[in-house]
Amino acid sequence: MNGLYAATLAQLEQRLGPVSGQGPLGQDATLARDEGEAFPAEALTALRAHGVPDLLVPASEGGQFVSFEGALAVGLTLARRDPSVALSQGMLCWLWLAWMVGSPGQRERARALLQGTAAPCFAASEANHGADLLATETLALSRPEGWEVTGEKWPIGRASHAAFAFVLARTRPAPGPRALSWFLVELDQPSVTRLPKVRTVGLRASDLSGLRFARAAASPVGEEGQGLELTLKIFQLTRPLMAGLGLGTGDRALRVATRFALERELYRASAASLPSVRRLLVGAWLRLLAAEILLLSGVRALHGAPGQASLSSPLAKAIAPALVEQAIRSATTVLGARAFMREGPAAIFQKMARDHAAVGLIDGSEPVCLHALAAELPQVFTANAGSGTLLRSRFSLEEPVPAFAPASLGLTARGVDDVTAELPPGLLPHWSALRQGGSEALRGPARLETARRYGLLHAAACCFHFERFNPGLALCRAGVPALAGQFLMDPEALPETACREIFDLLAARVEGGHLLSVTDVSAGPASETALAG
Structure with missing residues (x-):
């Protein structure tokens, strides 16, 4: 099953049922809550019955948490159904403040909270x-x-x-x-x-x-005067997890748009037969996959390379939501007027698009996170002290991660980024160009743009590393992650033949009910139908 991440996705999809199903986690209930602006109390009760909160709590505190990739899977699965539910449940991650430095009494209070559906x-x-x-x-x-x-x-x-x-x-x-x-x-x-x-x-x-x-x-x-330090460290945990909600919104939005393109007849053929439509949808999927790979790398690094989290976490929070936002924008173009309808078969799309717009703001907006990333880059540009020896533990989904050690989190990565320390040949020219003017740019008005360019390079490198260390995954066998990495650096360079092949894979996943994920996990029966009427 390709490790804990895929296993958690599969387990939750089976427990929670199809996104189009009935009950508090189904599409009808999701849209009704959104229209009524009603807090999802019933949905949270259902999640408690399914044991979902336990997946976010460490075993030492009575839960079943193993790694942050499991928590990422929880966010993706819940956000596919309702991002408001995913966010409300995800607030349990703030309890890490108690798990890390709380007194015995505070930790006991936190454990008592978990008996119901409350959160801090x-x-x-x-x-x-x-x-x-x-x-x-x-x-x-x-x-x-x-x-x-x-x-x-x-x-x-x-x-x-x-x-x-x-x-x-x-x-x-x-x-x-x-x-x-x-x-x-x-x-x-x-x-x-x-x-x-x-x-x-x-x-x-x-x-x-x-x-x-x-x-x-x-x-x-914690200790008096430790507030800022603890805030920066807790954000290292929560930023990639909050960004992970976008993987669910992106999956659902792209699924709706792809099914519409397959069913919509234009010029006596399906809309999906038009090269421009295929390119929009393929580009959206490649960005979504790149965001998932980037976030997986970031949360696994919390275990295997926690000293780099001050760089990898704000980077992931700045880049991943922006990639998903671009993907949703492409899906909106394909759907046209249906992207704005609040009722009918495609109604869930507008909710996912609106909800995702907030994902980039939670726990630090894109500029805030780029500012934090830029502070790390002078040392990285001078001499990246990272090593390729940790790449397998960071990217191989079948490789168990070490136990999380909160004391290993730091306030600076000290110029270390394992991901860019070992780049594939195709990315070296981008790295050279970035380093050439990067140090000076970091002192001027182009500071945040330089950080963004570095973030994209890092994300592209993650795609190549992921494909290298997960040869058993279907998409890796097809070379899709590497194409996603190339696409991030040059969207216009994707050959039409590759675009057609990737679209066929996308269509097969949508029609076959599989998650639009780098994993091979099934999401159950196809849920969005008859969108082109």
């Missing part, structure tokens, strides 16, 4: 400061009876339904890297006010709201 909320951002965490105004003061937190956090996820919050607050008078600390705050106390839900364009069923604290009792999580 991560109260970091503030309305006036957004991603500028150093400007945090929420204040925590130490009193004889304990710590108290005062301030307001907005917008944050699950604030209306969370049992407790992890709150980032300032514990020193002057702002600075050591002025922030994390606290656990129970939310059912009179000194906490839950702010109203924010109405959003996408993820309408999600709970995006806020919290106001007025001397609320709080307990420190």
Whole structure:
């Protein structure tokens, strides 16, 4: 079954049933929640019955978590059904703050939370400061009876339904890297006010709201002054997982558009027979596959190369959602007017497109993540100290990853990127061109564009490495990952013959009910039909 990732995908697809099925995880319920902007309580209860939350919790805390690639599979599978459900369930990943540095009492509180469908909320951002965490105004003061937190956090996820919050607050008078600390705050106390839900364009069923604290009792999580460091480390875990929701939205959107092209008659033939339509759909699939491979590399590196996560995690969060966004845009062009219909057989498409637009904003927008990546690149450009010896453990899906060691996470990769340390010949000219002007560009206005170009090169290299270390996968035997890597660097260079061959593979997967994944996992019976009427 090609390892844990594929096995988890297959297991969840079997447990949860077809995306077009009935019940709280089926398409009708998903669209109804979206139209009514209703929190997915019933769906979360169903996931608890299927044992899904246990897959996100480490065995040491009573769960069944083995690796972050399993968590990535959970996000993909749930987002194929409803990204709002996937995001609401994915909030359990914030419990890693407790698993990593929490006190025994806080970890016990976190374990108790898992008995129901509740989750914590991560109260970091503030309305006036957004991603500028150093400007945090929420204040925590130490009193004889304990710590108290005062301030307001907005917008944050699950604030209306969370049992407790992890709150980032300032514990020193002057702002600075050591002025922030994390606290656990129970939310059912009179000194906490839950702010109203924010109405959003996408993820309408999600709970995006806020919290106001007025001397609320709080307990420190980790050491005082450790807040910024812990935030940067927890983002190394959550950024690729949040980006992974896009793999589900992209799968569903591309599936709808491909089936439409196969069924739609134009000029006495199917729309899929037109080279321009095939090229749009093939390009979309190659970008989706590249995003999946990039994210798999990133989450596996959390186990095998955690010291590189400060580079690989923001890179994945900046690049993968952008690739899926481009894929959905191509699918929108193919669908035409049906891409905007909120009812009918293709209605799920517009929801997936709207929901995905928010994926790139969660846990750091593209510019924020490119900024973090750019800070790592001067040392990489000077002398990448990475080694090809870790590539197998990073890319071979059949190779079990080492146990996750949170203490091995660092605040800088120190110029190490194993992925680009060993490049295939076809990517070396791109690397040389990037290095030639890269160091100077990183000091000027082209800084973020240089980081983006490096991110694409890294993603392309991941595609080549993945194909090399997974020869048993059907798509690897067909050379599709390497073509995806080439496509990222030069979309116009894809030969028409290769385009036709890849489209045939895509059509076979859609009609055969397989996930549009680099794995060979079946998604059950084909679910989108009669779209061309």
